[in-house]
Amino acid sequence: MQDLSAHHVGLTVADLDRAIEFYRDVLGLDVLSRFSVGGEEFATGVGVPGAAADFAHLDAGGARVELVAYQPEGDGQPRAELNQPGASHLGLEVDDLDAFYEDLPEDVPTISDPQTTESGTRICFLQDPDGHLVEVLQL
Known part of the structure; x- marks a missing residue:
């Protein structure tokens, strides 16, 4: 292989x-x-x-x-929610999640402000103009 x-x-x-x-x-x-x-x-x-x-x-x-x-453009069907099979997201890492979050334009939709998970990773999910989920994380 x-x-x-x-x-x-x-x-x-x-x-x-x-x-x-x-x-x-x-x-x-x-x-x-x-x-x-x-x-x-x-x-x-x-x-x-x-x-x-x-x-x-x-x-x-x-x-x-x-x-x-x-x-021509796709069918415009809604995307799967993050916790459903078939859902996807793009993960990008930053050095300072809080600074990144503060610099986001106000019209960028986010799921929440930055959160620290049980593993110690800081995460924030936002959406692109087509509704794709983008996870921005700080390790």
Whole structure:
């Protein structure tokens, strides 16, 4: 069996420019590349007839975040809650969670203010413009 290594975490978004703005300007991730993919092989590979999509790859300090906006847009179905099977979230680490939280724009939805868990990790969950959950943590 081949050895696996992580390449990216992918998030499907409705508006690529809006998502890039959030991840770049609010979370401070650097945009590595932007590109589009279509064609029969892509549609077959993702299992979506006629699929084409615009992509952006962002640097999250050792992890790559891939934002994907399908053309036409997705079905707009609500996302699973965090505690339900199939739910997902992106985890990003910071040195000072309280300072990060204080610097968040007021219009960024959060689940709570920073909390310290039983393990001693400080966490805060927020939502991106498409409702994806982002956990920001301090170890």
